[in-house]
Amino acid sequence: MILAVIIVSGIGAFLATVLVFAERVITNYGDVEIDINKGSKKFTVRGGGSLLETLTQQKIFVPSACGGRGTCAYCKVKVLEGGGALLPTEEPYMDKKERADNVRLACQVKVRNDIKIEIPEELFAIKEFTCTCEKIIDLTYDIKQYNLKLVEPQTIKYTPGQYIQLLSPPYEKSSEEVYRAYSISSDPADNTGIELIVRRVPDGIATTYLFDYLKEGQTVRINGPYGTFYLRDTNVPIVFIAGGSGIAPIKCMLHHMKNTKNTRQAVFFFGVRTTKDLFLIEEMKQFEKELHDFTFVPVVSQPEEDSGWTGVTGRVTDVAVEFLKKQGDVSNREGYLCGSPGMIDSAVKVLADLGIPEERHYYDKFA
Amino acid sequence: MTFGAQLTHLLVILFASIFTENILLARFLGMCSFLSVSRQIKTAVGLGFAVVFVMTFTVGLDWLAYRFVLQPYHIEYFRFILFIVIIAAFVQFVEMAIERYSPVLYQNLGIFLPLITVNCAILGASLFMVIREYGFVEGVVFGLGSGIGWMLAIVAMAGIREKLAHSRIPKGLQGPGITLIIAGLMALAFIGFTGVLSGG
Numbered sequence: 001m002i003l004a005v006i007i008v009s010g011i012g013a014f015l016a017t018v019l020v021f022a023e024r025v026i027t028n029y030g031d032v033e034i035d036i037n038k039g040s041k042k043f044t045v046r047g048g049g050s051l052l053e054t055l056t057q058q059k060i061f062v063p064s065a066c067g068g069r070g071t072c073a074y075c076k077v078k079v080l081e082g083g084g085a086l087l088p089t090e091e092p093y094m095d096k097k098e099r100a101d102n103v104r105l106a107c108q109v110k111v112r113n114d115i116k117i118e119i120p121e122e123l124f125a126i127k128e129f130t131c132t133c134e135k136i137i138d139l140t141y142d143i144k145q146y147n148l149k150l151v152e153p154q155t156i157k158y159t160p161g162q163y164i165q166l167l168s169p170p171y172e173k174s175s176e177e178v179y180r181a182y183s184i185s186s187d188p189a190d191n192t193g194i195e196l197i198v199r200r201v202p203d204g205i206a207t208t209y210l211f212d213y214l215k216e217g218q219t220v221r222i223n224g225p226y227g228t229f230y231l232r233d234t235n236v237p238i239v240f241i242a243g244g245s246g247i248a249p250i251k252c253m254l255h256h257m258k259n260t261k262n263t264r265q266a267v268f269f270f271g272v273r274t275t276k277d278l279f280l281i282e283e284m285k286q287f288e289k290e291l292h293d294f295t296f297v298p299v300v301s302q303p304e305e306d307s308g309w310t311g312v313t314g315r316v317t318d319v320a321v322e323f324l325k326k327q328g329d330v331s332n333r334e335g336y337l338c339g340s341p342g343m344i345d346s347a348v349k350v351l352a353d354l355g356i357p358e359e360r361h362y363y364d365k366f367a
Numbered sequence: 368m369t370f371g372a373q374l375t376h377l378l379v380i381l382f383a384s385i386f387t388e389n390i391l392l393a394r395f396l397g398m399c400s401f402l403s404v405s406r407q408i409k410t411a412v413g414l415g416f417a418v419v420f421v422m423t424f425t426v427g428l429d430w431l432a433y434r435f436v437l438q439p440y441h442i443e444y445f446r447f448i449l450f451i452v453i454i455a456a457f458v459q460f461v462e463m464a465i466e467r468y469s470p471v472l473y474q475n476l477g478i479f480l481p482l483i484t485v486n487c488a489i490l491g492a493s494l495f496m497v498i499r500e501y502g503f504v505e506g507v508v509f510g511l512g513s514g515i516g517w518m519l520a521i522v523a524m525a526g527i528r529e530k531l532a533h534s535r536i537p538k539g540l541q542g543p544g545i546t547l548i549i550a551g552l553m554a555l556a557f558i559g560f561t562g563v564l565s566g567g
Contacts, residue, residue, distance in 0.1 A: 004442035008449055011436065015456035026463045084470055087478055088410050110466070 035116045036060075041124070045111065051077070052106035061126040062119065063165065063226050064179075068107035075106040082115035127153060128223045129164075133216055134193065139279040142200040143245055144211065145185070148193055148220055155191045156224075158184060160256035161231065161249045161336075163364060164194065164224030168206035171213050180206035183338065183364075184225065185248035187255040194222075199245040229338070229364040231256070236332050237265035239356075241320055241347045243339030244272055247280060249364075250338060254287045254294070263292040267323070271299045271316025271343070275307040297323065316343070317350045324354055331355030337363040377508050380501075384512030386560040390488050391520040392553055397488025401521050402546050404482065406532075411525035415518025417479040419511065421461075422492050425454045426510030429493040430503050443497075450493045458484045488517055523553065 029047030034054065036042070043058050052068055052075050055061075066072035073093040079102055086094065090105045109115075131148035139145050150156060158164075165179040186195035201207045214220065231238070231253050240250045247270055257264070272278055277300075284296040299316045303309035312319050324330045335351040337344050344363050351361055390396050397418070404414050429450045437443050458480050465477040483489060492513045496506040527549055536545050 004440060004445060007436060007440060007442065008445050011432070011449060012452050015452060019456055019459055022460055022463055026467045085474055087474060088413060089478055092407075112466075 029112050032111055033114045034058075034111065035114070037118055037121070038116075047111050047113065049111055050107050051079070051083075051104075051109040051111055051115070051117070054111050055106065059127070060119070060123060061128070061223050062106050062123060064107060066107075070105055070108050073105060076103050077106045078102055078118035079104045079109055080116040080118060082113050083109045083117075084112075122159075122225075125157060126224060126226065127156075128221065129153060129156065131193070131220045131222060133214055133218050133220050136214070136216055139197065140277055143277075143279060144198055144200075146196045146198060146210065146214075146220075147186075148196070148222070150192055150194070151219075156194065157191065158188070158225035159230040160184075160188050160252040161229040162225035162227040163229075163249070164196075164222045165226065166196070166206065166210075167221040167223075168209040169221075171209055173208060174205045176205065178205050179223075180204075181226070181364075183227075183229075183246075183249035183252070185251045187259070188252060189255070189259050197245045197248040197251075227364045229336070229362055231336070232334060232362070234334065235264060236334055237330075238267070239320065239324065239330070239333050239335045239351070240266065240268040241316060241335065241337050241339070241343075242268070242270055243316060243343040244277065246338035246340075246343070248338070250336065251280065251283070253336070254284075254291070257294075258287065258290055261292075265293040266291070267295040267297065269297045269299055269316050269320045269323070271301065271319075271339070273301050275300055275303050275309050315346075317346045320347070321350045321354065329355070331357075333360070335361045337361065377505065380505055381508050381512040384509050385516040385519065386557065388513075389516040389520060389557050390491060390513040391517050392550070392557045394488075394491065395554075396491040397486045397517055398550075400482055400486055401517075401524065401550070402543050404479075405521050405524040405546065406528055408522060408525045408529060410479075411521045412518070413475055414479045414482065415514075415521050417476050418483055418486065418488065418517050419514030420476065421454070421458060421480070421483060422489055422510045422514035422517075423507060424510075425450075425457055425489055426492050426496050427503065427507045428453050428457060430496060430501070430506045433497060434503075446494070446497060447490075450490055454489055454493070455484050488513070520553065520557075524549065 027048050031044050032047040034043045034045060045054050045058065050068060052062055052064060062077060063074040064072065066074075070089045076093075076098070083102070083104055086099065086104065087108050090108050093105065094103060129150055130152045131150050133146060134149045135147040137145040137147075161183070163181045163183040165181050168174070168178050168180060170177060182196045182198055184194045185197045186193065198207060198210055200211050229249055240253075242250050250268060254268075256262075257266070268284070270284070278298060281298060284298075288294050288296050297312060297319065299312045299314060299319045300309055301313070301315055303313055331354065333356055335347070335356055337347045339347070348358070348361050352358060384390070387393070391398070391401055400414060405411050429446075432449055432453055433443070433446060437446055437449065462477055462480040465480075466473045492510050496509060499509075501509055524546070528546065531545065540548070
């Protein structure tokens with residue numbers, strides 16, 4: 001019996017040694033150079049790992065939500081040279097234009113030789129932050145606001161409308177480390193902390209952690225900022241449409257407009273289901289007073305009979321269409337959308353029907 | 368046995384393992400990757416070739432380990448552990464080597480290798496080889512045939528699923544549900560081959 005165990009373990013040990021040796025010899029690609037944005041940054045790194053891993057080691061955080069398994073398709077980067085051909089694992093995520101532009105999933109590309117890549121400049125600004133959860137405020141029965149104070153680094157620079165990724169560490173109900181994206185809702189004048197507005201997702205890994213486990217005073221890890229959802233530098237009137245916790249980035253933009261004394265005309269359609277889902281109404285009314293030309297239209301789709309709701313009733317997108325049609329030609333406007341994928345899809349449709357072309361619809365769609 | 372008879376014997380094993388004893392459709396082994404990677408013909412072919420390759424070689428390697436290590440010491444009951452270890456090590460090694468020396472092959476075959484390390488069809492083939500007391504050549508031919516049979520099944524399934532992508536399927540049946548039903552129908556069809564030959 002003992003002999004048997006020794007023999008089998010011996011074979012196992014032998015194979016393991018062969019593999020370790022093989023890894024040393026075969027997968028040793030030596031030092032390779034990563035060239036980012038035509039020489040604006042260069043690193044010499046040990047080859048062999050995935051591009052995503054290698055960039056993370058160099059403190060360049062390409063967005064990724066699936067942990068490098070090639071399923072979320074957030075980590076798209078342009079690989080100009082040295083990435084090899086597109087892999088079958090990437091094909092489903094690439095459209096024609098991306099193929100032509102050599103866009104790849106950073107988690108699937110292996111760094112085996114010198115490689116030249118192109119990433120958006122703003123990714124250089126992305127950092128990892130340690131924060132303390134300063135305050136948790138109930139906004140509605142299923143939406144909470146989290147005020148996070150930055151500890152290390154102590155300040156953050158972001159464009160109003162961008163989002164961060166929050167790390168949900170392993171806890172009782174989930175053994176996984178996952179990152180989830182949340183928009184920053186705070187006043188950008190304060191760069192020492194951020195505020196998030198989160199709606200509970202039933203059985204969601206990260207929201208269960210935030211709602212049931214995170215306590216005031218505890219440490220939270222985030223990285224960011226990410227996203228291209230920010231106010232474009234033009235003067236045309238703005239149409240904001242948001243549902244529920246989608247109000248977060250728009251609140252941040254409104255703070256910014258107030259801080260910079262922006263006089264653009266803006267109208268904000270805020271849709272919720274029942275009057276119990278309404279929140280931040282006072283704050284929005286305050287913006288109406290303080291901003292030059294801002295109209296806030298809260299819309300409740302199914303007000304309870306005894307709620308005494310006297311405001312607008314209906315689907316937020318329908319209300320927006322009716323409202324805007326009365327204003328004549330609105331085709332020059334910019335649409336800023338935030339909410340569930342379903343809401344965004346229907347908002348995109350109504351904006352297009354109003355003559356606002358798709359290149360002026362802005363949103364970050366996270367499922 | 369004469370050479371001719373031997374050849375016939377091997378051909379019977381080969382065709383039986385492809386058709387009548389199809390490891391996927393008759394034994395339902397290797398279902399997980401069969402269900403998850405059968406959406407496109409192209410990826411199914413890649414994965415299929417990886418299975419053919421790995422199965423052929425690991426059945427051979429496992430036969431050697433069984434005959435020259437386990438049998439002499441009468442520790443055949445350790446075959447499960449030993450076979451799995453050999454398969455895993457082999458797959459790892461091949462993946463490393465392919466990735467380094469042949470990017471083209473890695474592109475078409477290599478990236479599928481990690482997916483099938485723990486594919487039960489691979490281990491199943493080695494275990495059948497023991498149960499049926501195959502010799503080395505018979506074992507390798509059986510591994511090859513089982514691999515081809517598995518590939519045939521997944522490619523056929525991918526073809527059907529590509530067509531299905533355009534059909535309206537009730538919500539509750541989408542994805543694995545309809546795939547399992549189709550797998551059942553395909554298995555029924557393959558039973559039709561049973562009368563033709565038997566590799567026993």
